[in-house]
Amino acid sequence: MREYPIFTNQNKKREMAKSDLILVTNDDGLGSSGIASLVEAMETLGEVIVVAPIEPQSGMSQAITVKHPLRVIKSQLNGCPSYSVNGTPTDCVKLALNQLLPRKPDLLVSGINHGSNSSTSVLYSGTMGAALEGCVNGIPSIGFSIISYDHKTNLSTAKKYAAKIAAQVLKQGLPLHTCLNVNIPALPEEEIKGIHICRQTMGFWQEEFDKRTDPSGNNYYWLTGEYFNSEPEATDTDEWALENNYIAIVPLRTDLTSYPTIDLIKKWDL
Amino acid sequence: MREYPIFTNQNKKREMAKSDLILVTNDDGLGSSGIASLVEAMETLGEVIVVAPIEPQSGMSQAITVKHPLRVIKSQLNGCPSYSVNGTPTDCVKLALNQLLPRKPDLLVSGINHGSNSSTSVLYSGTMGAALEGCVNGIPSIGFSIISYDHKTNLSTAKKYAAKIAAQVLKQGLPLHTCLNVNIPALPEEEIKGIHICRQTMGFWQEEFDKRTDPSGNNYYWLTGEYFNSEPEATDTDEWALENNYIAIVPLRTDLTSYPTIDLIKKWDL
Numbered sequence: 001m002r003e004y005p006i007f008t009n010q011n012k013k014r015e016m017a018k019s020d021l022i023l024v025t026n027d028d029g030l031g032s033s034g035i036a037s038l039v040e041a042m043e044t045l046g047e048v049i050v051v052a053p054i055e056p057q058s059g060m061s062q063a064i065t066v067k068h069p070l071r072v073i074k075s076q077l078n079g080c081p082s083y084s085v086n087g088t089p090t091d092c093v094k095l096a097l098n099q100l101l102p103r104k105p106d107l108l109v110s111g112i113n114h115g116s117n118s119s120t121s122v123l124y125s126g127t128m129g130a131a132l133e134g135c136v137n138g139i140p141s142i143g144f145s146i147i148s149y150d151h152k153t154n155l156s157t158a159k160k161y162a163a164k165i166a167a168q169v170l171k172q173g174l175p176l177h178t179c180l181n182v183n184i185p186a187l188p189e190e191e192i193k194g195i196h197i198c199r200q201t202m203g204f205w206q207e208e209f210d211k212r213t214d215p216s217g218n219n220y221y222w223l224t225g226e227y228f229n230s231e232p233e234a235t236d237t238d239e240w241a242l243e244n245n246y247i248a249i250v251p252l253r254t255d256l257t258s259y260p261t262i263d264l265i266k267k268w269d270l
Numbered sequence: 271m272r273e274y275p276i277f278t279n280q281n282k283k284r285e286m287a288k289s290d291l292i293l294v295t296n297d298d299g300l301g302s303s304g305i306a307s308l309v310e311a312m313e314t315l316g317e318v319i320v321v322a323p324i325e326p327q328s329g330m331s332q333a334i335t336v337k338h339p340l341r342v343i344k345s346q347l348n349g350c351p352s353y354s355v356n357g358t359p360t361d362c363v364k365l366a367l368n369q370l371l372p373r374k375p376d377l378l379v380s381g382i383n384h385g386s387n388s389s390t391s392v393l394y395s396g397t398m399g400a401a402l403e404g405c406v407n408g409i410p411s412i413g414f415s416i417i418s419y420d421h422k423t424n425l426s427t428a429k430k431y432a433a434k435i436a437a438q439v440l441k442q443g444l445p446l447h448t449c450l451n452v453n454i455p456a457l458p459e460e461e462i463k464g465i466h467i468c469r470q471t472m473g474f475w476q477e478e479f480d481k482r483t484d485p486s487g488n489n490y491y492w493l494t495g496e497y498f499n500s501e502p503e504a505t506d507t508d509e510w511a512l513e514n515n516y517i518a519i520v521p522l523r524t525d526l527t528s529y530p531t532i533d534l535i536k537k538w539d540l
Contacts, residue, residue, distance in 0.1 A: 209368055
């Protein structure tokens with residue numbers, strides 16, 4: 001397996017915290033309570049600029065918009081400059097980096113997403129799509145999610161840990177082409193057992209489409225489904241961490257290559 | 271790094287080729303010449319069922335549709351049962367597996383995409399999103415792309431190689447949680463130098479948004495940009511292969527975990 005030894009940020013001289021520029025985005029849209037909490041957390045660490053979708057973009061993965069042009073509306077969120085975009089989370093990151101920010105940010109944070117992005121869900125996640133996009137562009141990036149779909153969930157514990165983890169990333173940097181997927185149980189702080197640095201659980205969704213018939217007699221399908229953990233016994237996974245009241249941090253990479261499979265296929269008759 | 275030694279298909283008794291069920295999908299939509307060619311190629315190997323987007327879905331990554339219901343229209347493509355879906359390539363795979371196919375397919379192929387999905391483009395690709403979705407569900411899966419955006423490009427060479435590679439996957443299987451990303455130069459067969467089994471090139475898009483002003487004086491942005499290869503000297507990459515007239519096969523994995531980074535972060539003050 002090929003690794004990338006060059007570290008971003010690590011050798012940067014740490015000056016006053018306020019000199020760090022932090023890009024905040026999400027996939028639930030600029031109106032969500034999750035992004036408001038994340039902005040509050042990041043304001044303790046540096047200068048914050050928000051670029052986020054105008055509408056919810058859950059399940060958008062790392063999709064980009066090629067079929068229609070993007071528009072940007074400037075406003076404010078908690079006193080920070082904010083831009084809303086009629087596109088995907090990845091569009092927001094691209095527009096931020098190329099049009100809206102005064103310079104390359106020192107950190108990108110995405111979230112706090114309402115709902116888990118652990119295990120296989122990371123593949124569909126717009127929140128993590130944005131973090132991966134930051135990563136592709138050489139920016140230390142983190143996606144945060146809370147394990148509750150309730151937009152009224154208390155985010156104070158998640159906010160506290162987001163600030164703590166982001167501060168460490170600003171201090172330590174991250175290896176090139178890697179970012180962090182952070183999932184946080186929706187629990188009071190005293191019930192959080194700690195932080196588990198772990199791997200992505202292998203699992204899948206047993207899709208149970210909700211098949212319905214419209215008044216004209218035509219079928220339509222709502223995507224729904226139930227998550228299935230393929231390795232429930234493993235203890236080094238994000239699913240284990242969350243089930244046991246730990247915060248799960250999984251480092252992700254943008255190089256999708258399966259290196260051992262290269263040698264395997266070289267033996268084929270092609 | 272954790273590897274998955276269990277192989278799909280490998281130990282399956284090979285019966286008549288016609289007994290294999292092959293799911294064909296794409297991201298350019300059911301009307302594209304790429305999918306028609308892929309169907310023709312797959313008909314030489316087994317029973318083909320097509321489930322593809324009704325509209326082009328380029329750049330949709332592994333996005334899923336959660337905001338509106340999906341509808342399915344049944345038709346035929348080159349004599350095969352075909353279903354068009356008002357959703358993403360990943361939606362098509364999910365609907366195929368859960369609602370439309372009589373059984374789990376022996377192979378999923380996606381494409382032939384018009385345009386490269388090499389290097390970082392794999393992250394945004396709807397074609398590869400569908401292949402990764404097949405992979406998550408334990409189906410040997412391959413995405414095919416031709417290095418030309420011209421929908422009138424001659425696909426005969428690509429079709430021939432698609433059949434050859436798919437036949438090998440049906441015969442050999444693929445390791446669990448891996449799939450293949452195949453990019454094919456738009457060249458006559460005699461100019462193809464061979465097949466290069468390689469890794470994903472690290473690179474990024476230097477986004478150059480085309481900023482315009484509408485008649486009301488408001489700005490809008492079209493996503494465009496130029497690809498930048500971060501490692502032009504490397505010879506074990508898909509970009510090298512394509513520049514040198516080789517077909518590039520990159521095995522991909524759905525486990526995004528950066529394993530070496532786990533130990534690194536465990537040393538942090540968290």
